[in-house]
Amino acid sequence: MLSLDLLVAGLISGLVIGLSALAVTLVFGVARFPNAATGDAMSLGAYAALAVAAGTGSLVAGGVAAVLAGILLNVILYLLVFRRLSDRSPIMSLLASIGAGFMIRSSLGLVYGQDPQAFRVPLARPLVLLDVRVQWLDLKLAGLTLATLAVVYLILAKTAAGRRMRAVSADPALARVSGIDPTRVMLTLWALAGGVSAVAGLVLGLKTVVTPDLGWNLLLPAFAAAVLGGIGSPLGAVAAGILLGIVQELATPFVGFTYKIAIAFAVLMLVLLIRPRGLFGRAEGAR
Amino acid sequence: MEAYLLAIAIFVAIFTLLTLGLNLQYGLTGLTNFGLVGFFGIGAYASAILTTHGYPVVAGFAAGAALAVIAAWPIGLVALRLRDDYFAIATLGLSEVVRVAIISEKELTAGVQGIPGIPRLFAVLESRTWQPLLLLAVLVAANLGVVLVMRRIARSPFGRVIGAIRDNEEAVRALGKDPARFKTQVLMVGAGLSAVAGSFYAHYVGYVTPDQITPLVTFQIWMAMILGGTGRISGAVLGTLLLMLLIEGARFLPDLLPFVSSTAMAELRVFVVGLALVLFTVYRPQGLMGEVARR
Numbered sequence: 001m002l003s004l005d006l007l008v009a010g011l012i013s014g015l016v017i018g019l020s021a022l023a024v025t026l027v028f029g030v031a032r033f034p035n036a037a038t039g040d041a042m043s044l045g046a047y048a049a050l051a052v053a054a055g056t057g058s059l060v061a062g063g064v065a066a067v068l069a070g071i072l073l074n075v076i077l078y079l080l081v082f083r084r085l086s087d088r089s090p091i092m093s094l095l096a097s098i099g100a101g102f103m104i105r106s107s108l109g110l111v112y113g114q115d116p117q118a119f120r121v122p123l124a125r126p127l128v129l130l131d132v133r134v135q136w137l138d139l140k141l142a143g144l145t146l147a148t149l150a151v152v153y154l155i156l157a158k159t160a161a162g163r164r165m166r167a168v169s170a171d172p173a174l175a176r177v178s179g180i181d182p183t184r185v186m187l188t189l190w191a192l193a194g195g196v197s198a199v200a201g202l203v204l205g206l207k208t209v210v211t212p213d214l215g216w217n218l219l220l221p222a223f224a225a226a227v228l229g230g231i232g233s234p235l236g237a238v239a240a241g242i243l244l245g246i247v248q249e250l251a252t253p254f255v256g257f258t259y260k261i262a263i264a265f266a267v268l269m270l271v272l273l274i275r276p277r278g279l280f281g282r283a284e285g286a287r
Numbered sequence: 288m289e290a291y292l293l294a295i296a297i298f299v300a301i302f303t304l305l306t307l308g309l310n311l312q313y314g315l316t317g318l319t320n321f322g323l324v325g326f327f328g329i330g331a332y333a334s335a336i337l338t339t340h341g342y343p344v345v346a347g348f349a350a351g352a353a354l355a356v357i358a359a360w361p362i363g364l365v366a367l368r369l370r371d372d373y374f375a376i377a378t379l380g381l382s383e384v385v386r387v388a389i390i391s392e393k394e395l396t397a398g399v400q401g402i403p404g405i406p407r408l409f410a411v412l413e414s415r416t417w418q419p420l421l422l423l424a425v426l427v428a429a430n431l432g433v434v435l436v437m438r439r440i441a442r443s444p445f446g447r448v449i450g451a452i453r454d455n456e457e458a459v460r461a462l463g464k465d466p467a468r469f470k471t472q473v474l475m476v477g478a479g480l481s482a483v484a485g486s487f488y489a490h491y492v493g494y495v496t497p498d499q500i501t502p503l504v505t506f507q508i509w510m511a512m513i514l515g516g517t518g519r520i521s522g523a524v525l526g527t528l529l530l531m532l533l534i535e536g537a538r539f540l541p542d543l544l545p546f547v548s549s550t551a552m553a554e555l556r557v558f559v560v561g562l563a564l565v566l567f568t569v570y571r572p573q574g575l576m577g578e579v580a581r582r
Binding site for chain 2: 034081084085088089090091092093094095096098099100101102103105106107109110113114220223224227256258259261262264265268269272273276
């Protein structure tokens with residue numbers, strides 16, 4: 001059953017796209033900031049995990065380091081750069097975040113070089129379910145992804161910080177007059193997005209190999225999924241990411257795997273044309 | 288040393304063509320084309336493929352420009368109805384698709400290996416000094432031609448419409464003009480110009496690989512445009528020159544810092560472009576000379 005195998009592979013890569021789309025949609029939806037450095041936060045997370053996992057021998061410690069690195073990076077970027085661009089055109093935000101991305105990517109290249117590096121993961125016999133071979137690693141990664149989603153959902157839905165974030169997202173001016181401190185909300189938001197990006201980078205790095213371009217290559221699918229899910233909708237971003245991942249894998253036998261990114265592009269264009277607010281988005285113009 | 292300066296001048300002239308094209312699109316019309324390098328790549332590869340198969344140089348230039356214009360047309364139809372940031376991401380995606388297509392279609396493009404042996408322009412001139420000088424003269428003439436045409440466009444009724452689209456698209460629509468049609472035309476002209484720059488580049492460098500078609504090129508050109516002042520036609524020349532000095536200046540670092548390897552230098556250049564983008568968008572979005580304030 002070739003197609004079932006592809007379906008499982010698509011589900012896994014879709015979870016990675018979904019996580020990165022979640023990071024994009026959080027910042028784009030609440031701060032209205034299209035952050036093109038999202039992918040590079042993923043790469044940084046993957047390298048941080050690699051370094052710490054190699055040093056301590058513990059993948060869990062590596063994961064914690066990745067999340068901390070992602071949070072730290074986004075907080076620094078917000079305080080030093082992105083905060084100053086909040087009242088400018090989104091193009092300036094895009095350009096600045098692309099510039100920040102170049103800086104991160106070239107720094108990673110300077111320190112670690114362009115050669116791909118891999119996590120040391122012990123080999124295990126795959127699990128066979130209904131004639132489909134499922135790797136234990138994939139199951140763990142899926143679990144980690146779902147746990148991350150649950151954490152983000154709980155923060156957004158059940159905590160005071162999450163409530164403030166949603167208030168700013170719905171109406172920044174009203175949130176401000178209601179006494180919500182925008183800087184604090186933004187810091188929490190960027191930290192959250194940084195942590196999510198790092199987990200996405202960790203999962204992708206464990207699935208493939210780690211290079212400085214790791215996250216940048218996922219930026220277009222991430223934006224496509226964020227738009228497809230509806231900007232500002234966390235659940236939509238993840239659902240759309242999974243959908244996009246599956247579509248990419250199922251199309252592979254027909255178009256070859258290098259054209260995956262072209263499928264993300266086609267999906268992005270189609271959604272923007274037919275339903276710019278995406279699957280679950282609020283009615284805000286993309287046109 | 289003279290040969291080196293001449294080479295820099297030729298690169299500046301080639302990239303100034305791109306900066307002028309971007310200035311037409313963003314500076315004059317407000318089109319946020321983040322996919323410049325895609326059209327540049329179409330031109331470079333069209334010239335590379337045709338001339339290495341024995342077709343004349345002119346055929347490469349013409350085919351590249353025509354293909355780029357044709358590629359820009361549907362993008363215009365589809366994407367120009369989008370908001371700035373979505374249009375930027377869509378065009379960035381397009382240029383990545385072009386690069387992936389170049390990597391994948393190995394029979395035509397030789398994939399990641401690239402195409403070597405692209406003939407020089409004016410190779411009949413055997414002389415190593417006169418050949419690049421003539422090329423530089425042709426490039427300078429091309430740039431001057433583009434500047435003159437753009438000046439005319441800016442002052443023509445067409446130019447007033449695209450300027451109005453940049454400043455207030457709703458008002459243009461209210462006056463009964465369709466902004467999308469004008470934007471599509473500007474996008475197509477800009478794409479053709481980028482492809483011409485790509486053809487010149489392929490003939491000058493002598494080989495093309497997908498590594499030359501990365502988004503880094505696009506954002507170097509954006510940086511050059513911002514340096515020179517967005518919307519200033521003459522600023523494009525100055526901006527490109529400054530950017531090249533900034534990037535090429537890093538080339539002299541190894542003499543000062545001998546422990547820096549050449550791969551590290553490549554990374555440092557990317558870092559410098561990134562840092563410049565961040566600093567200018569935050570502190571001087573109006574460029575070095577100021578005045579033309581765009582948000």
